[in-house]
Amino acid sequence: RKEVEQDPGPFNVPEGATVAFNCTYSNSASQSFFWYRQDCRKEPKLLMSVYSSGNEDGRFTAQLNRASQYISLLIRDSKLSDSATYLCVVYTGGFKTIFGAGTRLFVKA
Amino acid sequence: GAGVSQSPSNKVTEKGKDVELRCDPISGHTALYWYRQSLGQGLEFLIYFQGNSAPDKSGLPSDRFSAERTGGSVSTLTIQRTQQEDSAVYLCASSPRPSGGNNEQFFGPGTRLTVL
Numbered sequence: 001r002k003e004v005e006q007d008p009g010p011f012n013v014p015e016g017a018t019v020a021f022n023c024t025y026s027n028s029a030s031q032s033f034f035w036y037r038q039d040c041r042k043e044p045k046l047l048m049s050v051y052s053s054g055n056e057d058g059r060f061t062a063q064l065n066r067a068s069q070y071i072s073l074l075i076r077d078s079k080l081s082d083s084a085t086y087l088c089v090v091y092t093g094g095f096k097t098i099f100g101a102g103t104r105l106f107v108k109a
Numbered sequence: 110g111a112g113v114s115q116s117p118s119n120k121v122t123e124k125g126k127d128v129e130l131r132c133d134p135i136s137g138h139t140a141l142y143w144y145r146q147s148l149g150q151g152l153e154f155l156i157y158f159q160g161n162s163a164p165d166k167s168g169l170p171s172d173r174f175s176a177e178r179t180g181g182s183v184s185t186l187t188i189q190r191t192q193q194e195d196s197a198v199y200l201c202a203s204s205p206r207p208s209g210g211n212n213e214q215f216f217g218p219g220t221r222l223t224v225l
Contacts, residue, residue, distance in 0.1 A: 043218050094165075095157040
């Protein structure tokens, strides 16, 4: 079993739709969680950290469920510019950061 | 300010040759990572440098891979006797604080390595 698993998608949604991605992790001692965004043939960039109480940044909402060991990302009112791959990232302590393989999102006009 | 830079952006080499990939982290960042990303895959951790401490090499896939970081700044990843399975994008990232992965990592644009 992979340490961090994501549905690879792709998710194809129309503009304005709400879409949600889940990510599961296997190490119950994982400490911190992040969502990164990676555009095609570009480097990953931090989208948002995921806090225990859940957090929101504009149209983006991230949540953490420690009991079930998953994190989620909700995108409301999708824009064409949201089309990208979304990487789930789990920090397990020390230096080690585990990246998921990513979920691809296509937003269509 | 300047971000993380990597060179070359693309490298095509023949099987069995050695290659060197370079990373210039953001000035003042103490933590530096190397990752490998194959097509359609996530990032595979290779090696981590923190300041002047000994690097963590636990992610290096074989002894053909090595890396160094001179003066706590520029890093070079060397792959000896390249194999076709080494073909991937090699990404470098730096982070401003010494607590490793618990902070935002700033990535360079990567080096796309193709081994023929």
